[in-house]
Amino acid sequence: MTDLIQLPEVLTAAARGRGVASVAVIQRAGAAAHASWVPESEQEPAFLAYSITKTFTAALILKLCEEGQLRLDDRLVRWFPRIAHADRISLRQLLNHTAGIPDYGGIRAYHEGVKSSPSTPWPFQRFATETFDKGLWFEPGQGWAYSNPGYMLLKRVAEEVTGASYRALISERIARPLGLQRTFVAESIDDLAALAPGTSSALSPDGAPREVRAHYHPGWVSHGVVASTASELVCFLDGLFRGELLSRHSLAQMTDLVVVPTDPEASSEHDPASRRGKPSYGLGLMGDPESPWGLVVGHNGGGPCYSASVFHAFDLSGASVCAMGAIEEGFSAEDVVFDVLDHLAASGDARAAQQGIAVDGASSRS
Numbered sequence: 001m002t003d004l005i006q007l008p009e010v011l012t013a014a015a016r017g018r019g020v021a022s023v024a025v026i027q028r029a030g031a032a033a034h035a036s037w038v039p040e041s042e043q044e045p046a047f048l049a050y051s052i053t054k055t056f057t058a059a060l061i062l063k064l065c066e067e068g069q070l071r072l073d074d075r076l077v078r079w080f081p082r083i084a085h086a087d088r089i090s091l092r093q094l095l096n097h098t099a100g101i102p103d104y105g106g107i108r109a110y111h112e113g114v115k116s117s118p119s120t121p122w123p124f125q126r127f128a129t130e131t132f133d134k135g136l137w138f139e140p141g142q143g144w145a146y147s148n149p150g151y152m153l154l155k156r157v158a159e160e161v162t163g164a165s166y167r168a169l170i171s172e173r174i175a176r177p178l179g180l181q182r183t184f185v186a187e188s189i190d191d192l193a194a195l196a197p198g199t200s201s202a203l204s205p206d207g208a209p210r211e212v213r214a215h216y217h218p219g220w221v222s223h224g225v226v227a228s229t230a231s232e233l234v235c236f237l238d239g240l241f242r243g244e245l246l247s248r249h250s251l252a253q254m255t256d257l258v259v260v261p262t263d264p265e266a267s268s269e270h271d272p273a274s275r276r277g278k279p280s281y282g283l284g285l286m287g288d289p290e291s292p293w294g295l296v297v298g299h300n301g302g303g304p305c306y307s308a309s310v311f312h313a314f315d316l317s318g319a320s321v322c323a324m325g326a327i328e329e330g331f332s333a334e335d336v337v338f339d340v341l342d343h344l345a346a347s348g349d350a351r352a353a354q355q356g357i358a359v360d361g362a363s364s365r366s
Contacts (some may be wrong), residue, residue: 006343007036011323014336020045020196021325023336024230026238027344028320029130033231033238045184045196046229047324048218049308050301053185053226058095059240059283060158062250063173069161072253072283079157083132090142091157094150095283096258100136100143101150101323104222107131111202113303114220118210119189120202121219127152144281150222166224178239183228186218195227198326200304210307212326221303230310234320236297237312241320255297256285262268275338286311293341300334309333316344 007023007323015021015038022037035044063216064070070091076099085100093099104110107130113122122130131149131215138145155166161168167185167314175183186192192213199209203216204330210216218225228236246254257280277290287297294315301308309332310322 007034007177007340008038009341010336010343011036011038014323014331014339015325015327016330018331019198019325019327020047021323021327021331021336022047023231023323023340024234024321025340026234026320027317029242033088033234035229035231037103037230039269044192044229044231045324045326046227047196047326048186048221048301048303048306049191049226049228049233049310049324050221050303050306051148052228052233052299052301052308052310052363053221053224054284055240055299056174056226056284057151057158057223058254058282059155059245059361060169061091061095061154062246062254062283064158064161064366066247066250069156076153076157080153085140090140091142091154092253092283094147094154096144097146097150098142098144098258098279099140099147099150100138100145101147101153102131102134102137103145103147103149104131105146105148114202115205118215118220118304121217122153122222123207124222127222131325144258148222154358155224156158165311170224170226174236175246178236180228180232180236181237183226183232183236186223186227189214189217191218191227192216195306196326198305198328200328202304202328225303230308230322230324233308233310233322235322237310237320237322238318241312241314241318255287257282257285257287257289257297293345296341298337302309302333307331309337311337311341313341313344316341316348319344 011023024032024033024035032271048276072092074091075087076089080086089099170185200212201207201209203210260279278286280287285297286299289295293313296311296313298311308324312320321337321340325331
């Protein structure tokens with residue numbers, strides 16, 4: 001139980017009394033989730049998960065493939081014939097960001113739009129006009145670049161082949177089967193009322209902080225955005241990788257990783273190179289097969305006010321860890337997850353030593 005006792009300590013050190021934050025862990029595959037949050041309240045807080053939503057989308061697309069409604073090699077031209085080289089862009093490439101679809105993260109107009117009109121998001125066509133309507137970043141399959149509009153297209157594909165809304169699909173195909181009662185797709189400002197309070201300086205032209213739940217429309221996340229708790233997100237990954245949603249074949253496809261281009265000089269205090277081995281990406285999953293904890297997969301998410309990180313460590317008894325926060329500056333959800341993984345690894349080594357199990361290739365008994 002020493003691992004669980006350290007959850008409040010890790011979280012308190014990261015939050016430093018600046019806002020609402022939460023951390024949850026499933027210590028081994030199939031075990032119960034344990035959570036801690038600050039400040040104390042009767043109910044665990046919920047947050048926007050931002051790009052962790054991509055993992056939900058990937059699981060949904062793979063379910064539709066298992067049902068015969070889609071194939072990973074289906075070409076985008078079937079739904080979007082006007083996109084450049086759509087006949088050579090596959091759903092698989094959209095899922096692992098190798099399609100060449102441009103992103104809007106570096107577009108000034110996008111960030112100015114969020115600041116000037118946080119309650120009125122761009123429609124689908126404006127996202128298209130600012131990104132892939134201008135052409136691809138590279139030939140499909142010939143590079144890697146993170147793309148939110150790529151997942152916007154996947155969302156639309158899922159809706160068109162099923163005739164159901166993305167919100168209904170996530171509820172019926174993922175949240176309900178896994179018993180996730182507080183996980184849903186946020187589609188309006190009113191939907192944010194159930195989330196943890198917090199402010200963002202990204203929602204006003206002068207940078208003055210604004211209450212995110214009163215001003216930010218989730219439609220600014222082009223690919224849809226899931227709201228959830230840390231406990232339910234670890235249950236999502238745990239259930240996913242124990243085969244409760246997808247077949248072994250689909251999970252193998254999902255965890256087939258491509259190496260992500262990185263700048264070795266870009267590591268910082270909040271992104272230390274020592275905690276990254278070989279950053280990679282699968283289908284809706286960030287992954288690292290050479291992390292300090294062995295193979296880990298999951299996703300990070302961040303945007304106005306909220307940040308989140310959830311990862312599953314196959315080599316740490318299938319542990320899953322999630323951190324979420326409503327603290328815009330100076331809080332790294334990923335660092336909290338990494339700290340908890342460090343504790344789990346250390347406690348596992350200690351137990352192994354006590355039981356005489358070989359650790360790092362050397363037996364603890366003579």
